[in-house]
Every structure is written in C-alpha cells, then in structure tokens.
Amino acid sequence: GASPPAAPSPSDLGRALAGMLARRRSTGDDALEDLSALLEATECDRLFGKTGDPHPQMPEMLGEVATALEKYAAPPKENGAGEHGSFEVAEKAAEVGLLFLKLLRKVEAAKNSPVCPEWRTGLRHLAGPVYVFAVTHSLEQPWTSPRSRDVAGQVLALLLQVTDCKSAAGFLRGEDEEEKGRFTVILGLLKPSLNKESWKNNPAVKHIFSWTLQQVTRPWLNQHLERILPPSLLISDDYQTENKILGVRCLHHIVLNVPVADLLQFNRAHVLYHALFNHLYTPEHQLIEAVLLCLLDLFPVLEKAQRWKGDGVLQLMLTHMEPEHRLLLRRTYARNLPAFVGRLGILSVRHWKRLERVIVGYLEVYDGPEEEARLKILETLKLLMQHTWPRVACRLVVLLKALLKLMCDVARDRSLTPEPVKNALLQEATGCLIVLDHCCRGQVKGLLARILLSCEDRKVVSCLREVCQGSEATRSLPPVAPGLCQRREWESCRCHRTEGET
The missing domain is CATH 1.20.190 (Delta-Endotoxin; domain 1)
Structure with missing residues (x-):
C-alpha cells in the first residue's frame, strides 16, 4: 500500500x-x-x-x-x-x-x-x-x-x-548548406590531445582524427585547413611507420579536397612537398606507396606555383630502384613509375640514361608468379618511348636485346607463373617492339625478319610476326617528322636537359 x-x-x-x-x-x-x-x-x-x-x-x-x-x-x-x-x-x-x-x-x-x-x-x-x-x-x-x-x-x-543525419559525413559537415556541421566541435574536442606532448597518451585519437577527416570533402574542408594541417603533419613526422602512413594519408586527403589557391597560400604546398619528400629515404614499401601517390596529386599544385618538383622525385626514385633487391620495394617503385613518366612527359628525357639502366635491369629479374614489376616496367618503357621518341633510335640495340631476351625467358619459363600472366608479358613486350619500330622508322622489322628464320619457339615467332605486320597502336603515335609545335616543345626541353644525358 x-x-x-x-x-x-x-x-x-x-x-x-x-x-x-x-x-x-x-x-x-x-x-x-x-x-x-x-x-x-x-x-x-x-x-x-x-x-x-x-x-x-x-x-x-x-x-x-x-x-x-x-x-x-x-x-x-x-x-x-x-x-x-x-x-x-x-x-x-x-x-x-x-x-x-x-x-x-x-x-x-x-x-x-x-x-x-x-x-x-x-x-x-x-x-x-x-x-x-x-x-x-x-x-x-x-x-x-x-x-x-x-x-x-x-x-x-x-x-x-x-x-x-543520413551519414557521418552529413553529421560533420551538415546535411545542407544552411545547416552548420559538427566538424568544428569534434576538432575542438580532439585538439587538447593532438599536440606534440599529448597525442600519444591516447592511441585512439590519431585514428579518430584520421577517420573523421576522411569523411569531410570539398567544398567543406578548406575552411578547417588551419585546424587539420598541423595535426596531419605532426602524425606523419613520427618515428613509427604506422603513424607516418596514417599522417601521409591525411595529407593526401587534404591535397585532394582543398582548393589549389588555399594550398599555395602561406607556402603550404611547399611545406607539404618537403614533408613528403623526406619519407622517400625510408625503406618501408607501404610508406613509399602512400607518399608517391600523394606526390602525384601534389605536383599539379606545385606546377601552378611554377615550382616543378617532379624531376627531383623521379631522380631519387631511380637512384633507389637501381640497386634495390627487395621484391616488395621493387614492385612499389615499378607500380608508380609509369605515372611519374606520364606526368613528366617529354621532360623525362632528362633521365633517359638512368631509366634505361633501370628498365633493362628490372626486365632481367623474375618477379614472382604475378610478374607485377616487369609488367609495370614494360608499361613505363612504352610511355617513355612515346613521349621521347626522337631519342629512342640511338638506343635501338640495347632495348631490342632486352625485349627479345625477356620474350625468350618467358616462353621457356616452366615455373608456377600462370599462363595469363605469361601471355600478358608477351603482349606488352610485343607492344613495346611495335612502338620501338615506329620510333626507329622500321629498323626493328628488318632485324626481326632474320631472327624469324632461326627462331623455333612458337610463341616468340607469333609475337615477332605481329611486330613485323604492324599494329593498330602505331596510329596513335606521333609522326616521325615533328610538327612546328612539337619542334618548339622539344627544343625547349633540350635547353634544360640534365648534363651528360644523350
């Protein structure tokens, strides 16, 4: 009761x-x-x-x-x-x-x-x-x-x-333009734990910051640049590889989602470049992968500031690639090399000597069942010849020997390499020979005609016949005789080429 x-x-x-x-x-x-x-x-x-x-x-x-x-x-x-x-x-x-x-x-x-x-x-x-x-x-x-x-x-x-809110991104940035998101509030809560003295006291704070940052994209991110850039640089500058990778991914997200004008203001892009470039001296393949991807997206920003840094990065990459024997690092470098050659374009002629040594060296080494490194090196060679075709003829003998040796090795390979991978290698090598023949005004066809008389391997013979018969790919290549605009671009590049390059 x-x-x-x-x-x-x-x-x-x-x-x-x-x-x-x-x-x-x-x-x-x-x-x-x-x-x-x-x-x-x-x-x-x-x-x-x-x-x-x-x-x-x-x-x-x-x-x-x-x-x-x-x-x-x-x-x-x-x-x-x-x-x-x-x-x-x-x-x-x-x-x-x-x-x-x-x-x-x-x-x-x-x-x-x-x-x-x-x-x-x-x-x-x-x-x-x-x-x-x-x-x-x-x-x-x-x-x-x-x-x-x-x-x-x-x-x-x-x-x-x-x-x-429909998603975490909407919660942070606001579901519409009139609604103010809570990203500023979250950054304010994390700020006391994201300074140099305290950010390691709570191992979760770096992951919270990184995950939260990834949810906010343009055009909302640039207004928070002063709050997100220092913690990202702080995390990327740590001695632990895990933290370096996390910080570099935060910086990459900033590069992709902040307008170029904001990145160029107060020399921020230059600071980002130096912070990333220093990581290229570490032998961790996962970190190298993250840094190279970020640098590729940062280069257009630096181009607008007339501070081209691609030459320095490619030169350092080739310096590390040439003596590298660890497979994971070799694959990482080879995986990103085509993008750098494509980004540099005709300017990659400055690095022809070192590129030639790297290409020939990598084509000689077996890279495991997937053959990722050799496939990417063949892609690099094709791009390099297309961009710098007037310099290819003097390297005909070296490149032809390397490609023919690769094709014979692949055809005789009795390892666990799957047949589709072998076929991909042969097709890529064939494509390189076709481009090489186009750059050398048909000299490759004349040399291969004599080889066909003595070659007994059916796969190699099939590939060489394809080269001799020509390919549709040659139609997309530049003419052997350059036009006026191509002449000017080439002459401009010659004025700035690295000393000793031929």
Missing part, C-alpha cells in the same frame, strides 16, 4: 550526476550502475526541462557526464596495457555504450514530446563526446572486441538518427 517513489527533481538529478562524475575514477562500475538506474527512472522532461520551467544547467551537466563516460572508456597510453588491459577497456566500452544508447533514446523521446523544448540544447552538448566514443570503439583496434564494436556501431547509428 505504500506510494511509489517520486521521480527525482532536476536539481536532485543534477546533484546526483555531479556526484557520479566525481566518483567515476574511484568506483567506476558502481557509478555506471547508478547512472543506468537513474536514467531508467527519469522521464525525458526531467532531463531536458518542461515548457516554462527551464533548467539551464542540466544540458551542460549531461555534456560533462558524457565527456566523463567517454574518457572512462578510452584506451590507455600506448604500451601501457597488455592483452588483459585491452580486454578490460573493451568491456568498459560495451557498458558505456549501453548507457549512451539509453541516453540517446531519452533524447529521441524528448524530440517527439511537445513539452521538452530543451532537447536540442542537450543534444548539442551530448553529440560531440558520444561521437568520439562511437568512432573510438567502432573501428577494429587492439582495444576493441566484437561486442564493443557492435555496441559502438549502434551508438553511432542512433546518434545519426537522432540528429537527422
């Missing part, structure tokens, strides 16, 4: 939340249980206020509690906890995630209630910490578990639903 207990008043609720906030570090589990019970017993109008009865301190208090919960579930400092510690963090995150789900459901109920006008204010204070928690624990990391990732994913989905 006793009357049910009355729901706590807003002032009592505020004191209770403040007490739990103070007890969080000493008795975290008990505080989580008490907070869960308190949220279940509290109606949404007690949390967000009734019409005509505002309680302005409650939204701020909820934001402080959300921030405390996010920090309580944060992973420890790098190398500060072993496997057992990571398991504890994942368990804490799952419990905190369930609390955030209850809190967001209260916001959703208040949103649909006509007597809770302060739900927008409360959501504004909650959204940032809840987002940081959800991203921290929804990515696959050492401090997460399948259960914690599932709960964090639910938290992020419910947060987007409550904020009427």
Whole structure:
C-alpha cells in the first residue's frame, strides 16, 4: 500500500550526476550502475526541462557526464596495457555504450514530446563526446572486441538518427548548406590531445582524427585547413611507420579536397612537398606507396606555383630502384613509375640514361608468379618511348636485346607463373617492339625478319610476326617528322636537359 517513489527533481538529478562524475575514477562500475538506474527512472522532461520551467544547467551537466563516460572508456597510453588491459577497456566500452544508447533514446523521446523544448540544447552538448566514443570503439583496434564494436556501431547509428543525419559525413559537415556541421566541435574536442606532448597518451585519437577527416570533402574542408594541417603533419613526422602512413594519408586527403589557391597560400604546398619528400629515404614499401601517390596529386599544385618538383622525385626514385633487391620495394617503385613518366612527359628525357639502366635491369629479374614489376616496367618503357621518341633510335640495340631476351625467358619459363600472366608479358613486350619500330622508322622489322628464320619457339615467332605486320597502336603515335609545335616543345626541353644525358 505504500506510494511509489517520486521521480527525482532536476536539481536532485543534477546533484546526483555531479556526484557520479566525481566518483567515476574511484568506483567506476558502481557509478555506471547508478547512472543506468537513474536514467531508467527519469522521464525525458526531467532531463531536458518542461515548457516554462527551464533548467539551464542540466544540458551542460549531461555534456560533462558524457565527456566523463567517454574518457572512462578510452584506451590507455600506448604500451601501457597488455592483452588483459585491452580486454578490460573493451568491456568498459560495451557498458558505456549501453548507457549512451539509453541516453540517446531519452533524447529521441524528448524530440517527439511537445513539452521538452530543451532537447536540442542537450543534444548539442551530448553529440560531440558520444561521437568520439562511437568512432573510438567502432573501428577494429587492439582495444576493441566484437561486442564493443557492435555496441559502438549502434551508438553511432542512433546518434545519426537522432540528429537527422543520413551519414557521418552529413553529421560533420551538415546535411545542407544552411545547416552548420559538427566538424568544428569534434576538432575542438580532439585538439587538447593532438599536440606534440599529448597525442600519444591516447592511441585512439590519431585514428579518430584520421577517420573523421576522411569523411569531410570539398567544398567543406578548406575552411578547417588551419585546424587539420598541423595535426596531419605532426602524425606523419613520427618515428613509427604506422603513424607516418596514417599522417601521409591525411595529407593526401587534404591535397585532394582543398582548393589549389588555399594550398599555395602561406607556402603550404611547399611545406607539404618537403614533408613528403623526406619519407622517400625510408625503406618501408607501404610508406613509399602512400607518399608517391600523394606526390602525384601534389605536383599539379606545385606546377601552378611554377615550382616543378617532379624531376627531383623521379631522380631519387631511380637512384633507389637501381640497386634495390627487395621484391616488395621493387614492385612499389615499378607500380608508380609509369605515372611519374606520364606526368613528366617529354621532360623525362632528362633521365633517359638512368631509366634505361633501370628498365633493362628490372626486365632481367623474375618477379614472382604475378610478374607485377616487369609488367609495370614494360608499361613505363612504352610511355617513355612515346613521349621521347626522337631519342629512342640511338638506343635501338640495347632495348631490342632486352625485349627479345625477356620474350625468350618467358616462353621457356616452366615455373608456377600462370599462363595469363605469361601471355600478358608477351603482349606488352610485343607492344613495346611495335612502338620501338615506329620510333626507329622500321629498323626493328628488318632485324626481326632474320631472327624469324632461326627462331623455333612458337610463341616468340607469333609475337615477332605481329611486330613485323604492324599494329593498330602505331596510329596513335606521333609522326616521325615533328610538327612546328612539337619542334618548339622539344627544343625547349633540350635547353634544360640534365648534363651528360644523350
């Protein structure tokens, strides 16, 4: 017959939340249980206020509690906890995630209630910490578990639903031009943990920053350039390869999504170039891959500032490629070499001697079943001959020997290389011979006619006959006699060629 207990008043609720906030570090589990019970017993109008009865301190208090919960579930400092510690963090995150789900459901109920006008204010204070928690624990990391990732994913989905956002990108930048996104708020929350002294205290902050940055594209990103560029440079300048790669990918995203004028302002593009160029001296193939891809997209920006840097990068690449014996690095360099030759165009004539040595050397070395390096080197050779065809005739003997040796080696290969890969190598080599013949005014056909009389390999004979009969590909090549515009471009290039190149 006793009357049910009355729901706590807003002032009592505020004191209770403040007490739990103070007890969080000493008795975290008990505080989580008490907070869960308190949220279940509290109606949404007690949390967000009734019409005509505002309680302005409650939204701020909820934001402080959300921030405390996010920090309580944060992973420890790098190398500060072993496997057992990571398991504890994942368990804490799952419990905190369930609390955030209850809190967001209260916001959703208040949103649909006509007597809770302060739900927008409360959501504004909650959204940032809840987002940081959800991203921290929804990515696959050492401090997460399948259960914690599932709960964090639910938290992020419910947060987007409550904020009427279709995606995380819409949540950060705003769903339309009139709506202001929350990217600035998130960067403000991350800023204290993204300086030189503190960014390694929380191993999750770099991943939160990187993932969040990737969601915001042009035209929204350039207005945040002053906030995102320093942390990206800081992460890329670390001694750990993992952090370097993460930072370079952040810089690449900035290069792709910030207007050229903003990158050129205050010499930012020049700073980016030097930060990336220094990474080319490291022997980590994944880092080299990320850096080369970023530099390829940065070169058009530098061209507009009349600071062409492609020559220096290609020269350093060739310096490293020539003696390199590690297969992963050889494949990485070879994979990106065609793009650099294509970007330089006729200017690649400055590097013909070194390119010739690299091409011949790489064509001689077996590259495993996929033959990625040799295929890319053949692509590079074809592009190089097309762009610098007046310089090809003097290299006819060297290139012809290298291509014929490759074709014979592939035809006699009895290794595990699949037949489609062998056929691709033979076709690419055939295409190079056709281009070489076009650049040398038919001299290749005359030399191959005598070889056909003594060659006994059926595959090689078929390829050589294709070269002798010509190909449709020759129609797209420049004429042997250059026109007026091509003459001027070629003469301009000759004036700037590297000393000693022939």
